[in-house]
Amino acid sequence: MTLDYLLDAANWSLTSPDGFPQRILEHLGYTFLALAIATAIAFPIGLLIGHTGRGALIAVNLGNAGRALPTLGVLMLALALVGIGLVPVTIALVVLAIPPVLATTYAGVRAVADATVDAARGVGMTEPQIALRVEVPIALPIIIGGLRNASLQVVSTATIAAYAGLGGLGRYLFDGLATLQYDQVVAGAIVLAVLAVAIDLALAGTQRLLVSPGVNGRSTGNRPTTARPAPKLAG
Amino acid sequence: MIEFEGVTKRYPDGTVAVDDLSLTVETGQITVFVGPSGCGKTTALRMINRMIEPTSGRILIDGDDITTRPEAQLRREIGYVIQGAGLFPHRTVLDNVATVPILKGVSRRDARSSALGLLERVGLTADLGDRYPAQLSGGQQQRVGVARALAADPPVLLMDEPFSAVDPVVRDDLQQELLRLQGELGKTIVLVTHDIDEAIRLGDKVAVLANGARPAQFAPPADILASPADDFVASLVGRDRGFRGLSFADGNEIPLKTIDHGVDGLTLEVDADGRPLGWRGPDGLLPTEGSFRDGANLRTVADLAILSPAGAAVRVDAEGRADGLVLLEDLAGNVRSQQRERLAALATSNSNGEAG
Amino acid sequence: MSDLWSYLATNGGDVLTALVQHIWLALLPVAIAFVLSLPLGALVHRYVPVRHIALTTGSVVYTVPSLALLLLLPGILGTSVLDPLNVVVALTLYSLALLVRTTADGLDAVDPTVLQAATAMGYRPVRRWFAVQLPLAMPVILTGLRVATVANVSMVSIAALVGIGGLGQLFTRGFQLGFYLPPIVLGLVLSVTLAVIADVLIVVLQRGLTPWSRAGAR
Numbered sequence: 060m061t062l063d064y065l066l067d068a069a070n071w072s073l074t075s076p077d078g079f080p081q082r083i084l085e086h087l088g089y090t091f092l093a094l095a096i097a098t099a100i101a102f103p104i105g106l107l108i109g110h111t112g113r114g115a116l117i118a119v120n121l122g123n124a125g126r127a128l129p130t131l132g133v134l135m136l137a138l139a140l141v142g143i144g145l146v147p148v149t150i151a152l153v154v155l156a157i158p159p160v161l162a163t164t165y166a167g168v169r170a171v172a173d174a175t176v177d178a179a180r181g182v183g184m185t186e187p188q189i190a191l192r193v194e195v196p197i198a199l200p201i202i203i204g205g206l207r208n209a210s211l212q213v214v215s216t217a218t219i220a221a222y223a224g225l226g227g228l229g230r231y232l233f234d235g236l237a238t239l240q241y242d243q244v245v246a247g248a249i250v251l252a253v254l255a256v257a258i259d260l261a262l263a264g265t266q267r268l269l270v271s272p273g274v275n276g277r278s279t280g281n282r283p284t285t286a287r288p289a290p291k292l293a294g
Numbered sequence: 295m296i297e298f299e300g301v302t303k304r305y306p307d308g309t310v311a312v313d314d315l316s317l318t319v320e321t322g323q324i325t326v327f328v329g330p331s332g333c334g335k336t337t338a339l340r341m342i343n344r345m346i347e348p349t350s351g352r353i354l355i356d357g358d359d360i361t362t363r364p365e366a367q368l369r370r371e372i373g374y375v376i377q378g379a380g381l382f383p384h385r386t387v388l389d390n391v392a393t394v395p396i397l398k399g400v401s402r403r404d405a406r407s408s409a410l411g412l413l414e415r416v417g418l419t420a421d422l423g424d425r426y427p428a429q430l431s432g433g434q435q436q437r438v439g440v441a442r443a444l445a446a447d448p449p450v451l452l453m454d455e456p457f458s459a460v461d462p463v464v465r466d467d468l469q470q471e472l473l474r475l476q477g478e479l480g481k482t483i484v485l486v487t488h489d490i491d492e493a494i495r496l497g498d499k500v501a502v503l504a505n506g507a508r509p510a511q512f513a514p515p516a517d518i519l520a521s522p523a524d525d526f527v528a529s530l531v532g533r534d535r536g537f538r539g540l541s542f543a544d545g546n547e548i549p550l551k552t553i554d555h556g557v558d559g560l561t562l563e564v565d566a567d568g569r570p571l572g573w574r575g576p577d578g579l580l581p582t583e584g585s586f587r588d589g590a591n592l593r594t595v596a597d598l599a600i601l602s603p604a605g606a607a608v609r610v611d612a613e614g615r616a617d618g619l620v621l622l623e624d625l626a627g628n629v630r631s632q633q634r635e636r637l638a639a640l641a642t643s644n645s646n647g648e649a650g
Numbered sequence: 651m652s653d654l655w656s657y658l659a660t661n662g663g664d665v666l667t668a669l670v671q672h673i674w675l676a677l678l679p680v681a682i683a684f685v686l687s688l689p690l691g692a693l694v695h696r697y698v699p700v701r702h703i704a705l706t707t708g709s710v711v712y713t714v715p716s717l718a719l720l721l722l723l724p725g726i727l728g729t730s731v732l733d734p735l736n737v738v739v740a741l742t743l744y745s746l747a748l749l750v751r752t753t754a755d756g757l758d759a760v761d762p763t764v765l766q767a768a769t770a771m772g773y774r775p776v777r778r779w780f781a782v783q784l785p786l787a788m789p790v791i792l793t794g795l796r797v798a799t800v801a802n803v804s805m806v807s808i809a810a811l812v813g814i815g816g817l818g819q820l821f822t823r824g825f826q827l828g829f830y831l832p833p834i835v836l837g838l839v840l841s842v843t844l845a846v847i848a849d850v851l852i853v854v855l856q857r858g859l860t861p862w863s864r865a866g867a868r
Contacts, residue, residue, distance in 0.1 A: 126800050127845035129807035132838040135821045139829035178380030181345060181452075182394050182442065183370035196384040215715030222811060222825075232721060236731070236812065245725060248718035255713050271384035273426030 064231075065246035077230065079250060085226035086254065089145075089217045093152030094210055101157045102202075105164025109198075110190045118165045125158030130216050138223055148220045155216055156209040163205025167198030197274050203266040207259055214255045228254070295321045296342060296450065296482065301351035303337050311337040313506030314351070321356075321449075324476060324483040326497035327507075330530070331488055334507030339452055339486045343372045355450065370398055373451040373481075378459040379439030381427040387413070387438050388423035394446040405445075412441040417471055433464035437471070444479070453485040457492065469495055490530055494519065494538065502527045516542035520636050540629070543592035548628050550609065550618035557604040557621065568615035570608050585610045592629075595620050657832035665820065669840055672816040675737050675809065676802040677848070682738075683745030684795060690746070691753025691791075692779070701754065708747035716740060716808050737809045737816075744805070745798040752794025756787030789863050792856045796849055803845040807837070817841050 064070060072078045108114045133154050137147030171194050179193045195202070221229030231247025234240075296319040303312040311334040319325045327335040340346045342353060344365045353360050360368055381390050391412055392405035410420050416437040427435055436456065443451055457465045469492065476483065487493055493500045494515040501512045504526050511523035519539035522528035528535075553562050560575040562582070572579040583601040585608040586594055598607035598620075605622040658665060694704045723729065723736040760783055768782045810818025820837030824830045857864065 123800070123849070124842070126797075127804055127842045127849075129804045129818065129821070129838065129841045131807045131810065131818055131821045132834060132841060135824050135829065135834040136831075136838065139824065139831050139834060172380075174376060174378050174380035175382060177345070178374070178376055178439075179382070181343060181369060181374035181376065181380075183366045183368070183397055185366045188366075188397075193382055193384075197382075199384075211713055215717065218715065218717050219811075229717075232717060233811075236721075241725075241731075244721050248715075248721045251718045252714045252722075255715055256710065259713050271426070273382075273386065273428060274384045 061242040061245065062249075064240070064242040065249055070246070082226060082228050082230055083250065083254060085220075086214070086217055086228045086251075089148060089152065089220050089225070089227055090210065090213050090258075092145075093149050093156055093213050093217070094206070096149065097153045097156035097209065097213075098160055098206065100153070101160035102164050105161045106168060106190055106195070109165045109168025110186070110194060112169070115165065115169070118161055122158040122162035125154065128154065130155050131219060134219050134223060143224050145225065148217075148223050148225060151219065152213050152217060156213050159205045159209040159212070160202075163208070164198070164202050167201030167205075168194045170201065171197045196271055199270045200266060200274060203262065203269070207262045207266075210258055210262060211255060214258055215251075218251065295319065295354075295356055296484065297354040298338070299352050299354065301338070301341060301348045301353060303334070303341065303346060304349045310506050312341070312348070313508060315507050315509070316351075317501060317509055317512060319482065319484055320499070321482050322480045323498040324485060324496055326493040326500045327484065327486045327503055328488065328490055328493035328497075328500055328530070329503035329507075333503045333505050335486045335488075335503050336454055338503070338507045339454055339484055342450075342452055342484065343369045343374060345369075366397075370394055370446060371448050371450070373443030373446075373448040375436075375439050375443045375451070375453040375456045377455040378432075379427075379435040381435055381438055381442070383427050385426075386423065387418075387425050387427065387430070390427065390438055391441045391445050393442060398446060409441070409445060412445055413438075415444070416441045416475070431464075432460045433468060436460055436464075436468055440472070440475075444475075449482060451481045451483045453483065455486055455488070458487070458489070465492075472496065490532065502530060517636070517640065520633060521640050536633075537593065537596070540593035540596055541591045543629075543632060545586060545590040545592050545595040545620070546588065547592070548595065548620045548624050551606070551621055551624070553608075553616045553619060555606075555619055555621075557606055560604040562604075562606075562608065562616060562619065564616050567613075570610065570616040573602070573604050575603075582608050584608075585614075585616070587612070592625075596625055596629075599625055653832045654836060657836065661833075665836065665840075668815055668817050668819050669844075671734075672803075672806055672818075672841070672844065675734060675814075675816050676741070676806045676844075677799070679738050679741035680745050680795070680799050680802055682742050683749050683798065686746060687749035687753045687791075688784075690750045691757060694750055694754040695757035704750055705754075708751055711743050712747045716744070716805055717811060719743070720809065720812050720814075732813050734809075734814055736812075737806065737814055741802050741805065745802060748798045748801075749791075749794050752797075753787070753791050756790030756794075757783060759790055760786045785860070788860050789856065792852060792859070796852050799848045799852060800845045803848060804841060807841060817844075 069075070070078050071080065073080050075081065105118065108118045130151050134147060134151035137150040141147045141150070168190075175193060175197065176189060179189045184192065217227055218229030218232055220227040221233050228247050228251045231243050231250075235243030235245075235247065298315045298317045301312055301315045302310065304310050313334075315334075315338055327338060329335045337346055341348050342355075342360070344360060381387075382393070385393075388406050388409050391409035392402070395405040395408065396402060410423060413420055413423060418434060418437050418441070422430065422434065422438075427438070430438065436459070439456070443453075457468050460468065473496065485493075485496060487496075493502075497515050499513065500515050500518055502510045502518065502523075504510045511518055511527045513523075516539055518527065519531060519535045519542070522531055522535070553564070558575075560573040560580070563571045563574045563579060565571055570582050570585055572581050580603040583603075584598055586598055587610055595607045599605055599622045602608070607620040608616050609618040609620065611617045690704065694701045719740045720736050721731070723739055724731050724733070727735065727739065729735050764786065765778065765782065768778045773781065806816045807818030807821060809816055810822045817837045817840055820833040820840075824832070824834035824837075827833070
């Protein structure tokens with residue numbers, strides 16, 4: 060395996076239009092655009108379905124069907140219907156990202172203990188307050204987990220942008236394959252893999268910052284321990 | 295005062311959880327709804343803060359129909375404690391307690407500082423304020439639940455099986471704590487439980503509810519023990535109700551005998567300070583099996599008298615010096631006359647009720 | 651619609667070849683990974699250090715983009731870029747990363763009192779594993795198998811970008827023909843249908859293997 064292309068300083072020039080910095084930025088651009096749109100669509104719907112419990116069947120089936128769709132096929136369909144450009148690529152990536160975000164938002168909110176929601180209603184929170192101040196913070200580890208999953212898939216798949224004539228890290232893969240320059244293919248694949256891991260780590264860090272210490276990924280409810288009596292309290 | 299006026303809750307599948315309930319909960323008292331599971335007691339409770347809307351009938355708090363106010367606003371004026379506490383796991387103990395005041399527009403700072411005072415009020419130390427619910431024991435969580443319900447100083451407190459999720463020892467502590475708090479605060483409390491002993495212990499008045507939340511009896515606990523209205527109430531109250539009813543009578547009502555009063559050849563022996571040592575008789579010194587102080591209820595006194603070899607309970611003063619004896623035969627006379635009086639009074643009020 | 655039928659009439663043989671290859675490329679890795687995941691999952695369930703290593707490795711593997719892996723494997727395995735073995739190895743790695751985790755989760759979720767009861771009745775460890783532990787972990791394991799299978803069926807299409815067969819070839823064909831719809835639509839329909847059939851088959855298997863899991867459900 061040859062790493063010449065990856066280690067060539069010229070390919071890391073900030074100004075070069077086909078250098079790594081530029082391609083990474085493009086790649087991140089496609090990724091964030093698709094994630095933002097997918098989240099804007101899927102998060103409110105998932106929250107609504109999770110909070111009301113209505114339409115759960117739709118959420119589950121939509122999530123499963125979405126996972127079964129090959130993204131390459133969706134991209135081709137979008138290209139055939141919309142024409143070349145950023146729009147079909149974004150459509151394909153959004154279709155890819157919606158199922159995990161929708162499914163985890165729904166599942167996370169649904170998993171909040173009934174007693175907690177009941178108490179929130181009982182102390183006089185309005186329905187939007189219950190959803191935003193109680194259900195979302197408690198479901199946050201699961202929701203961010205879904206976002207991590209979605210971003211992983213989108214980063215991986217954003218290579219298809221190059222197949223549709225745009226930039227991003229996919230350029231190295233397809234150009235290298237076309238011209239039989241394997242060192243270019245390897246370089247692109249390595250940078251892509253490192254980028255994916257880096258984004259995942261960044262989101263994992265965000266999760267630590269945002270999630271309340273009282274909530275961990277596993278216990279979404281709160282079950283009082285009755286195994287042993289309370290320690291005798293002072294006063 | 296909370297009034298149920300012909301309240302019915304019928305579900306779309308035809309089940310009637312609450313059937314034409316009419317009942318008045320007095321201000322400043324603990325009223326307990328007790329009954330078997332599925333009898334509609336929780337439904338009745340949850341209609342007071344509109345967690346459940348009645349199909350027909352209305353509920354008034356201090357004369358105002360509860361439906362005239364927005365649900366969320368109404369609930370902020372009514373404390374609500376549920377089984378397992380239902381604390382918010384993502385908020386610290388202090389923020390849990392501060393929830394309602396913040397919802398009502400109190401600044402976070404003020405809400406937190408008054409929350410700190412409330413923690414102490416429910417028997418928790420201030421250093422627990424920064425913990426998360428998962429770091430507390432079940433009993434502590436339940437105390438926080440009570441503090442959260444009291445935070446906005448609501449006149450009314452609804453408690454739905456509040457102590458069912460904790461073990462018996464902790465439950466006993468919490469019940470005692472609630473009675474102490476109620477002594478200080480004098481809230482209007484409606485408490486739901488399936489545990490008749492809890493109902494008898496906590497209630498100023500107890501509503502024994504049968505299916506459809508039909509009040510089989512609504513009376514002070516002593517009356518329910520002394521004279522169950524029907525077989526349903528009697529079976530729910532269970533065994534030993536006569537004996538359990540003694541806990542509502544004052545142990546001091548029985549005339550005392552002096553400590554040198556001999557019984558069947560036994561006399562109480564005391565040490566140099568006057569503390570009881572035992573009963574001296576032909577078989578040597580026999581144990582007293584304990585003593586009681588001022589303020590003990592009749593059940594405790596009767597229990598001591600039964601256990602004593604002399605059939606006499608020993609009363610001691612604040613320093614532990616024996617200062618009197620209660621004999622079984624005196625106790626029997628007192629119990630007999632009390633029960634006669636009570637049943638006569640109930641019979642009169644029943645016939646008056648039927649006449650009016 | 652008529653375009654679709656005429657395309658199928660003229661290219662039926664190619665489509666069938668692509669479909670068969672797709673099935674092989676998608677399901678062979680799942681089958682290999684499933685067999686390997688049972689002992690590996692048991693190790694992960696049992697030993698804490700193994701758990702840390704295996705789950706971290708698994709999540710890193712899962713993070714590597716499939717196209718990148720497909721293109722890096724030839725350099726590691728010494729295969730040609732066009733060798734289907736690359737696809738089988740790549741998808742086996744992904745499936746394994748997922749299935750080891752779910753197998754361990756499934757075993758973790760078995761009620762310890764049931765295991766104690768089994769031990770108390772005289773089961774020896776190996777027999778207990780097959781007679782009690784594995785069956786009780788099956789619902790969770792099979793749920794993982796469903797996810798892995800559906801993911802594989804849709805992921806195989808990517809291989810066409812490197813020039814390896816499967817239904818993805820129908821997408822690249824449509825691309826080469828100037829975004830000609832019939833092969834694209836055909837590829838999508840066949841791929842989704844395949845995923846759904848595989849999913850349903852596993853559900854049927856699940857019901858057959860774990861009749862008790864529905865008994866308590868209301």
